[in-house]
Amino acid sequence: MRAGEWVRLVDGKGRRHNLCLEPGKRFFSNRGHVEHDEMIGREEGFTVMASSGGEYLVFRPLLSEFVVSMPRGAAVVYPKDAAQIVAMADIFPGADVVEAGVGSGALTCSLLRAVGPFGRVHSFERREEFAEIARRNVDQFFGAPDGESHPAWTLTLGDLAEALPATGERCDRIILDMLAPWECLDAAADALRPGGIVCAYVATTTQLSRFVETVRVHGGFTEPQAWESLVRDWHVEGLAVRPGHKMIGHTAFLVTARRMAPGQKAPVKKRRPAPGAYGPDYTGPRAEAGETAETGEDAPR
Template sequence: MHRGPLRAGEWVRLVDQKGRKHNFELVPGKRFFSNKGHLDHDELIGREEGFTVVSSAGGEYLVFRPLLSEFVVSMPRGAAVVYPKDAAQIVAQADIFPGAHVVEAGVGSGALTCSLLRAVGPYGRVTSFERREEFAEVATRNVRQFFGVPEGESHPSWELNLGDLQEELPASGRRCDRVILDMLAPWECVDAAASALLPGGILCAYVATTTQLSRYVETVRAHGGFTEPQAWESLVRDWHVEGLAVRPGHKMIGHTAFLVTARRLAPGARAPRKTRRPAPGAYGPDYTGPRPDGVPADPTE
């Protein structure tokens, strides 16, 4: 990550007096324009971040390098990004640790990849699989931009593969500590993930809808090689604090996706069977997905 004075090619984040934010890449000879006039990029290059600059029309701006959480919501996108609140949950709840080998399916625009690379550190490894070449290209540029990797080079801890994890991961013979699935049909990759995960490893999925959530969880249960899947979502609400005027903010980051984690069991091991019966109607006659062993289509039968 960048340190020292701001350099050409880096992104900066300007915040004005009303809290409005502007993110752009520093290019020698270029100008930034707003309703408060203009700023020359050359005025910013070579200075330590955290200073205030005044535009040609008297507008004041605070200048910093963007944090990762700020960069990912403003970076160029090929696909929807994993929001910072979910990336933080993945890093914490999937227990991404320094030195870990993490396999990621669905690189999207590279937002989650940046968080994973930060978490595994210089001695860890992130192996990503992406089916769509245009997404892989956008993600590569964003990762290179955020970490300051020179053009033509790649992050030393990152390997990006253009292809389908479901097919390529088992064929590669890789073993890993964590598998993160961010894709349309993550249930298709449960077998491949199971074959690669070391005992005790964690499988984590990021799914957007309740139907995806249901099918994925039931597939993991039916596989039999994982602990009971745990599903949740996070909601973030800011607060307005000014003197005695302390109240919840009017806006919040509500539902973005569901997260599901499960741990890989040792070969041949099986988790204790659930003794609690499903709620009536949980597996009705119209349910066509996988079910845990011994659960009938209609629990009233």
């Protein structure tokens, strides 16, 4: 372990502390202090004793551990959702990925790891304060020297709906983590290569419905797929095997759809909407397309 690296100290009760190793400095807690010099130069996975007898386990933080404890501007994308995005949006080594809504940089770290040294991640963020926090977090995790960022990462301050078309770039995947991802769908469609995937991360059912219906009305994508993931740990001690008392429940909904080739449209969904699916107060994209509130079918012209 080298000076300038971040490490995680965990005590016997599971309390965690992240710190950057600096020669001559001390880490203080209610268990006493630990000299940084005692950790520098050693292989991770050891225990260190504090001056008052407290014992700490020392490892470099995993990405899943780092993102839930990083400084935040916006809420972070939890590891369970980041893993789903990387897998289900098929983020592959060498991919060109566009991210809208960098937040605190949690998902950006997962995307950069997935695309590898020959890929590219271009992040767009509207708010300058969020962009600055994300830059510091990403640089901290990847250990970038001062003034430099990950070589595969570009961070642009601006609205993707306006800034992405101005670049003229093409990409393989687009991840939308924002309040109104449907506003960026046209820009995403123009930038995605045929077969590319758009993935939206939304928190509420109203956002989910609006985005899915907008994708359907656009016509240039396959039928969108929507889901959420729930994670529950288990307590295992001898014959006492039971579900944990805590779980990570709803954090967000994920939606993916694939880009069709220019001029091509996916087969029309055959399943008839459930009665009342588009009620009289429905104002979403299907209503704008001229469908009846009662049946969801095209209104007479």
